[in-house]
Amino acid sequence: MPTNRRAARGVSMADVARLAGVSAQTVSRVSNGHPSVVESTRRQVLDAMQELGYRPNSAARALKRGEFRTLGIILFTLATTGNSRTVEAIATHAAREGYAITLIPVAVPTQDGVLGAFTRLGELAVDGIIVIMEVHLLDAADLTLPPNVPVVVVDSDAGDRYPVVDTDQADGARQATRHLLDLGHPTVHHVAGPVESFAAGRRLQAWSDTLRSSGRPVPEVQRGDWSAESGYRAGLALAADPGCTAVFAANDQMALGVMRALHEAGRAIPGDVSVVGFDDLPDSPAYLPPLTTVHQDFAEMGRRCVDTLLRQLRREPGRPGTDLVPTRLVLRDSTAPHARA
Structure with missing residues (x-):
């Protein structure tokens, strides 16, 4: 009952000090994690706080410390x-x-x-x-x-x-594009993220720069919104292009949609078309087939x-x-x- 009456009117630092048999300054030091309080006294004060339901005023402490x-x-x-x-x-x-x-x-x-x-x-x-x-x-x-x-x-x-x-967006996109070119693909198609995205813009620019510096044609960009559904729509267009043998999707979810569209069109991955994503989602190894992708830390x-x-x-x-x-x-x-x- 005493604990309930105290809780009803609000428990003060003085209440804790009286129950613990210490000074209010010692209670303050315990509340602030001060290292100068011996462990037995700290435990005594913490037990009193728990018994009374005392909660330190963090806002007041913050104002006093300035943080x-x-x-x-x-x-x-x-x-x-x-x-x-x-x-x-x-x-x-x-x-x-x-x-x-x-x-x-x-x-x-x-x-x-x-x-x-x-x-x-x-x-x-x-x-x-x-x-x-x-x-x-x-x-x-x-x-x-x-x-x-x-x-x-x-x-x-x-x-x-x-x-x-x-994240080093540009270098990740360069690695993805370069990998596909090194595998002998004549060029690499790209499913980009939304126009307003910084990350999508950097990945797209690095993809096109890598193709140009390698003397390869730069295909028309397919634009998505990061979702698997938008990747699927882009994948339908790519699947209809017999010259498309390599795709770099700007994220793993769009890559998943691209892969579904290719499967439905009867184009084997990676036998007919190689696909690379970006992000390295936890589910990427479970894609069919497991997805080559750029890992973001x-x-x-x-x-x-x-x-x-x-x-x-x-x-x-x-x-x-x-x-x-x-x-x-x-x-x-x-x-x-x-x-x-």
């Missing part, structure tokens, strides 16, 4: 594999560093939308912000963020203004995003620039030498 141990994430969509896995990786590494995550989605990718998200995160009291762009903001990705806020941008071309962390992306932001919070020296996380080609059974090579 909230929370990082904000602004993004435009969680629907894409890259974004959802990047958020997961950021949250995982932030937790290891003792930080929580506050996620703010922006419905429309505009300057005002991003500034509104910054305002909301300011009200929620975060120490720094990670902006996952993924899509072009305005016509020229002309993003201007409020000053004096530690920021890291993911998947953008803003490296001359803000620290940027991104999302765990490393998350680590670098959080570490870059924490360096700003610690006021360590640094300047804007782009940090590219390497990719690697994972060879499986969906690619083979060109039949006439």
